[in-house]
Amino acid sequence: MRPELFALLPCDKSDTAKAEAVIAAGYPAVEPLLPRLIEWVQDMNWPVAVVLAPFLAGIGRPMEDHVRQVLMTTDEVWKYWVLECIVGKSAELLECLRPELERIASSPTEGEAGEEIHLLAQSLLRGAK
Numbered sequence: 795m796r797p798e799l800f801a802l803l804p805c806d807k808s809d810t811a812k813a814e815a816v817i818a819a820g821y822p823a824v825e826p827l828l829p830r831l832i833e834w835v836q837d838m839n840w841p842v843a844v845v846l847a848p849f850l851a852g853i854g855r856p857m858e859d860h861v862r863q864v865l866m867t868t869d870e871v872w873k874y875w876v877l878e879c880i881v882g883k884s885a886e887l888l889e890c891l892r893p894e895l896e897r898i899a900s901s902p903t904e905g906e907a908g909e910e911i912h913l914l915a916q917s918l919l920r921g922a923k
Contacts, residue, residue, distance in 0.1 A: 803830055807840035810845050835879060852883075861880060861891060871909065881918065899912055899916040
């Protein structure tokens with residue numbers, strides 16, 4: 795990764811100036827940062843998450859594999875926020891992640907059911923029809 799690109803990454807959950815610099819650089823320039831940027835959406839109470847989530851949603855299909863990686867974790871809160879604030883705001887992502895959403899909606903893990911992620915997935919799928 796180019797050092798100047800790495801320098802754009804937020805330093806902490808309140809570093810909205812760096813989050814805004816990422817957005818200003820735009821996609822595809824920040825493509826190598828996507829795995830690190832999605833980490834900042836683990837908690838939508840973080841100021842940096844509020845800034846980055848709409849940007850990540852706007853990228854669409856190139857976020858597919860990064861979102862899929864989140865959905866494979868056991869971090870249910872992170873899954874919830876990624877579905878709500880990235881996938882739920884991108885018709886393109888909704889379509890390409892339909893199999894994962896259908897699995898969560900119909901056969902959630904115990905953790906996904908506990909955080910009501912299956913209900914969110916059902917709602918997203920209803921809205922996508």
